[in-house]
Structure formats: C-alpha cells, structure tokens
Amino acid sequence: MHMKASVEKQVALGFGASVATLLVICVFFCWIAENSITAQGWVTHTYEVIAALEQGRAILADAETAERGYLLTGDERFAQDTRKAQSQANDWLATAQRLTADNTEQRKRLDELQPLIARRLALLDNRIQLRREQGLSAAAAAVGTREGAGLSQQISQYISEMQATESQLLKTRQQKEQADARMAEVLVAGGGLLACALGLISFLMVCRDLRLRKSAEERLRQNEERIRLMVENINDYAIILLDTKGNVVNWSAGGDHINGYTEGEMLGRHFSKLYPEAAVRSGFCDEELKIAAERGRCENESWHVRKDGSRFWANAVITAIRGNDGQLRGFVNVTRDLTERNRLTGLLEHERHLMNQLMDSATEDIYFKDKESRFLRISRFHAGRLGFESPAQAVGKSDAEIFSAEHAQQARRDEEEVMRTGRPITKEERETWPDGHVTWALTVKLPLCGPSGDIIGTFGLSRDISERKASEEEIKKLNEDLQRHTAQLEMANKELEAFSYSVSHDLRAPLRHIDGFVKLLEKNATALDERSRRYLAIIADSAQRMGALIDDLLIFSRMGRAEMRQTKVESDSLVHEILESLQSETQGRNIEWKITPLPQIKADPAMLRQVWTNLIANAVKYSRPRDPARIEIGCNEQNGDWVFYVRDNGVGFDMSYAHKLFGVFQRLHRAEEFEGTGIGLANVQRIVLRHGGRVWAEGKLADGAAFFFALPKSAH
Amino acid sequence: MAPLKRILLAEDNERDIELTLAALDEHNLANEVVTVRDGAEALDYLYGRGKFTGHANGLPVVVLLDLKMPKVDGLEVLRQMRDDPTLKHVPVVMVTSSREEQDLIHSYQLGVNAYVVKPVDFQKFVESVKQLGVFWAVINEPPPGTLKRS
DSSP states (O other): OHHHHHHHHHHHHHHHHHHHHHHHHHHHHHHHHHHHHHHHHHHHHHHHHHHHHHHHHHHHHHHHHHHHHHHHHOOHHHHHHHHHHHHHHHHHHHHHHHHGGGOHHHHHHHHHHHHHHHHHHHHHHHHHHHHHHHOHHHHHHHHHTTHHHHHHHHHHHHHHHHHHHHHHHHHHHHHHHHHHHHHHHHHHHHHHHHHHHHHHHHHHHHHHHHHHHHHHHHHHHHHHHHHHHHHHHOOSEEEEEEOTTSBEEEEOHHHHHHHOOOHHHHTTSBGGGGSOHHHHHTTHHHHHHHHHHHHSEEEEEEEEEOTTSOEEEEEEEEEEEEOTTSOEEEEEEEEEEOHHHHHHHHHHHHHHHHHHHHHHHOSSEEEEEETTSBEEEEOHHHHHHHTOSSHHHHTTOBGGGTSOHHHHHHHHHHHHHHHHHOOOEEEEEEEEOTTSOEEEEEEEEEEEEOTTSOEEEEEEEEEEOHHHHHHHHHHHHHHHHHHHHHHHHHHHHHHHHHHHHHIIIIIHHHHHHHHHHHHHHHHHOSOOOHHHHHHHHHHHHHHHHHHHHHHHHHHHHHHHHSOOOOEEEEHHHHHHHHHHHTHHHHTTOOEEEEEOOOOEEEEOHHHHHHHHHHHHHHHHHHTTTOSSEEEEEEEEEETTEEEEEEEEOSSOOOGGGGGGTTSTTOOSSOTTTSOOOSOHHHHHHHHHHHTTOEEEEEEOTTSOEEEEEEEESSOO | OOOOOOEEEEOSOHHHHHHHHHHHHTTTOGGGEEEESSHHHHHHHHHTOGGGTTOOOOBOSEEEEOSSOSSSOHHHHHHHHHHSTTTTTSOEEEEESOOOHHHHHHHHHTTOSEEEEOOSSHHHHHHHHHHHHIIIIIISOOOTTBOOOO
C-alpha cells in the first residue's frame, strides 16, 4: 500500500509539475507579449519622433521658403504662409516636447533647440516687417547678415543630432525586441517540451500503476481461489463460518466429510446441531462462543455427533472474527476428527511398548547412534556390558569414552562407511577396553534412516562372542599343531619311502644271493648227505620266505602312497574276475558260493581288486578244512554307505583277538596251518580307509568269520 | 684278440654278476658277455673311451643294466644312450631288484625295451636271465650295424 501511495504521489507530482510548467510558460509568455507590445510601442514612438523631427525640419524649411518668397515678392500670401509656418512650428515644438518627454537627453536638446527656433521665427518676423516697412533692399541687407542662415544651420544640426539619437534608439529597441522574441521562442519551446515530458512520465506511471493494480488484483483473486480450494479440499478438518449467534454461514467440504451434513443442510442452522444433545442442554455451545468472544479463541476436545447419529471424539477450535472497528462479526469453527489420531496414538503406544520390551529385556547389544556416532539409545543389556547403570546414562556418549582409542576409531570408520554407502556391515569386532582386556563381538551395523529416508545415523546389533572366539583360537592352535604333525608325518613318510626303496633294492639282493648260491652249491656239490641237503633246502626256503615278506611289505607301503584313481567299478564283474583268478586255490574243493548282486561304486579299481582278492582268498583259505565250504558275498545299504561282506564257515577266530586282525604281520594262525605273511588284511584296511570307509570283522573260533567293509555311497 | 662280446652287462654287485653269468652259462651265452661295474664304465665301453680306448667294440645286441649303480646309475646310462643317434636303437633291458613303480615308469619313459625284476628264487632268476639272453642274443633281430653271431 505504501508503494501505491508513493506512486500516486509521484503521479500527482508529475502532473502538478507539468501544469505548473505550463502556467509558468503562460505567465512568461504574457509577460513577453506585454514586453513585446511595449517594445513595439517604443519603436513606433521612435518612428514618430523621427517623423516629427523631419516634420520640424520641413516646417522650418517651409517657413524659410515662405520668408524668402515674401522678401523677394512682398506678396502677402507668403507672409501668411510664414505666419502659418510659425504657428505650425510652435505646434510642432509642443508635439516634440510631448514626444521626447521620456528622453532627458532629447528633451535637453529640444530645450536648447526651442530658443533657437524662437529666435529664427522672430528673425523671420523682423525681416518680413523690414521688407514690408523698408523695402526689399533693407530686407536684403538683413539677409545679408547671414544671421538667419546660421540659425537655420544650427537648428538643422540639432534636429539631425536628435534624429541620429532616435535612429540609434530605434536600432537598440529593435534589437531588444528581436532578442526578446528569440528568448520567448526558446522558453516556450523548452517549457513546452518539459511539460510534455512531465506529462508523458506521469502518464507512463499511471499506466504502470494500473498494470500493477491489475496484476495485484489478479493475484488476490487467485489467492482467494486457492484459499477457497484449499478449504474445500481439506477433508480432515471441518471449517465452518458462524455468525455472531452461532448460525452456520459457510460450510466446507470437510464438514461433509467429518459431520456427514451437506452445505445445504447446515446453512443457517445453529452449530450446536453438531454436538450431543446433553452437551447442548448444559450450555456447552453457548459457553464456547462466549469464551471465544471474550478471549478470541476457544479450544476443546469433546464428543461430536454425525448426521447419522454416531459419535466421534473431535478437537474444535472456535476463533472470533472481528472487524477493523473491533466489532464481533462472527466465528470460525475448525473441527478435527481425532478418531484416527487416537488410533495412531494407540498404535504408537503399542509400538513403543514393544520397542521398550526389546530394549529392556533382550540379552543382546542393541544400539542406535547419531551421525557423530553418539549413542541415541541402547539396550539395557548393552548398557550393562558397557558399564553404565542405566541405558539413559549412555545417551550422548561415544565409543571413545568407553573403549580404547584404537577400537573407537575403527568403530567410527565402520559407521562412517555404513552412513556413506547405506549398506550394512557385518563383522567380528575386536573390542579393546581401557584396562587392556579384549573381548570379541559379532556386530551388524546398519544405516539409521529418518522419516524422510535420509541417513541420520546408524544402529547395530552385537553379541559377545569372546567364548566362541577363544575356542576358535584353541581350534586354530590345534590345527596348527595338527599341521605341524602332518608335516612331520609327511617327512616320516618320505623317509619311510626312501627306506622301503632301499629295502626293496638292497635287502632282496643278499636273499637272492643266498638262494642262488645255495642252489649252485646243491648243483655242484657231489658229496652231500641227506641232512646237508635238507639244511640247504631250509636256507633257500627261508631266503625265499623273507623275499615274500619284503615284497608284501613293499606292496603294503605302496598302497599307502600310491595315487588313487577313482572311477566307476562294477563290483559284480570284479568279484567274478577274482573268482576266476583263484581257480588254482579252489580247484578240487567243495565250495558253495552264494553271491548276491553287487552295486556299481566309485573307487580305485586296482585297489578295490586288492581288497576283494584278499578277502575272498582268505575265505577260501580258512574254509579249507570244511566240506562243503560255504562262502557268501553280498552287500547292503546302511546309513548312506555300501556295506560289503565276505562270510565263510571256516576256522573262524576268537573275537578277543579281533583288534589284531588288520595289523601288519599280525597272524592268528601259525604258518604251518595257513600260509601267509599277515599283510593282506592290513592292506584291506589301508585301502578302505583311503576310500573314506571302514572295515571290521565278526567271527567265532571254529565257527566261521565275516569280514565287512563299508564305503560311502557318495564317493569323494 | 679276444672275440667280440655281444652282451653288455652293467652290474655293480659281483655276486649278481656271478649268478647272472651262471644263469647265462646254462645256455652257453656266458662267453658273449662283457661286464662293467658301473654306469660310467658302461658308457666308456659303448663309446670306446677310458679304459676301453682302442678296443674295437661293435654295438652289443643288448645292454643289461642294473638300475642302482655307483657313479652313473642305470637310468642315466639309458638316457644318454637314447639321446645319442648311434646308440639310440640298441636294445636295453633294465635288470633290477626294484619293484618300485616310479622306477618302472621312469625307465619306460626313457625308452627301455624291457624291465625285469630279479626274483629272490634262484630257479626263477635263472629262468628269467636265460630267457633274456636267448631272446635278445639269439631270437631278436638286432638293428643294422650290430655285431652278428659268430
């Protein structure tokens, strides 16, 4: 408004200035005109004076002419002319006096001229008199004095001077008049332009002001429209305009929504229709209006009634509207249905209850931190672990005040990363406490998001895993020990390999020599008695037996070291091949074979052949005393393993020695009873173990034996 | 001048030499054998150098090599022979106490013609050596440039 006033003022000022300029120009122009008229008067006057002076000269000339005429002729008509000229000269003098009244210089000259003229006229009279009285010659003599001519000359000179002065005046006055006219031109033109400019500026300002007013009005209109739309679209609030008595004068769409009435139903009705009858009877509504009128505002939460009679709890604010004069014009009643808010409050309360239980009772470290990694809230359990008496004590604290600087810095870095990337971090944290002791925690740190989704900190869960970590350390140590042992074992194995190599090569040579030279001796010696021959036979046999032992041992050693090549093995055909190869042992024997179908498995074929060969050969060997011998070969499935077995009805064994069965060179029978080196079952066990399986045996002395080996179905 | 020998036996153990010769004698092949006591000597013989300088040695029909010998072992002799164009085709039989699979594999990789494990049993030993001698010295047709049976 201030601006508008100032614009108006400016416009008024502009127009005022413009009018004033015009007025000034007018006045000035009048003055110039006046001046010009005066100046012209003066010019005219000057012309008059010049003309008068010329006339004066003419009158004198006439007078002199008339005198000369009379003097020559004596004709009285000339004398009359002279008298006439004389009176004319007097008249002229009076006129000249009048005309030169304004000019002292001219007046002075005129005053000096006047006696000269008087003398000249008097002289005129004298000569005429002389002529008339004394005749021509007297008069001619008088003329001959040249007095008249001198006077005339003097007079003429005065008149010329006066004329020159007047001419000068005329020139000056004309110049002044021209200058005045030019000044008037300039002033009128400049003033006109100025007035025009001021008028134009004012006009532009008025235009601009009009435009501004128009757009302001448009804005105002739009604003009103917006406010109207806003009010119309507020569904959660009923905005009701009441008159001073409480009758509805304006009803918003929110009212439809909240109260169920339409505008048409409510206009002109008292707003108490929206409240329960009991409340209305107790004067609740009137009281509200009264308070609003007195204090300007009245807010209440109370029951309201919808059109359908249902009640709802609502908040109502009644505000008094007063005019500029302070007169009460009415009220605005803004009602908000609190049902949803109350429901949300309940929900919120419930959520808070859950949260509190979690934070108070969970045996976990739970914490929320702000952007600077200061605790916002922590679980009671966590507070206890950090050494606080209550969770509240931890609020505002940071790790730096609890842990060692090193750990606090690491934790801070982790949290910064979580906040930067928005991705959670899971890690095992090594927590160093100020007193130097160390604990371990399994921690998940996550970004904490505010309601708008931006990250406002972190929260985390951690669990003390110090014990687990300790046992892990233990396991790690054990593992290291194990690795060391394995390395030692590997070395021992290598040494064993070197040993068995030399056994293989060097130990067999002397045996070969013993046998060889014994045989050569037998062949070459001519006189050897029977006993000597038997001794030599024993020596040779011993050497051969030792050779067999060494060979078996080498095979056993190789079984442990050889690389495994696992492929599919058809157990059925493998067993049948072995039975074929054992024909020399089974020939002439009465053996009842019972072989159930065997599965295909994954194993090293050569090694598996060794296993089956040993077991079946053993069964054949130890059932030798039986007729018929019964040998059963089969397989069944147990706990994901294939369990193969070879059962015979042979000599069996004492179960108390069962642990010795699979040992190297361990035998339960004498060599004379059953040949063998005692390496076969040791080989079986070694091979099965290498396949990840196990072996065992069941037997009873003199009542058969059963050997089992189990291999995992899912071969590794 | 002694007759040219057609079988080269490289063996460090003198008892094994005696047994081997005894076994070959059964087939009258002992005279055809020249024995050297280590791998270095075996190479010297084959190249006619060292103590064999000046000997007019023809290429043997077969070389019997012990695997484990002082100085240069059997595998090294085999390797050098197989690297030499003139000795490349001479048949080599590894005769050894070792049943080690690695030795076996290694020998065949180097291009051995046969690999025989000396059995402890003398009868079996005689049998093997005899068969070896007969096969290589009598039955087998040696590569050109090899000494012929006189």
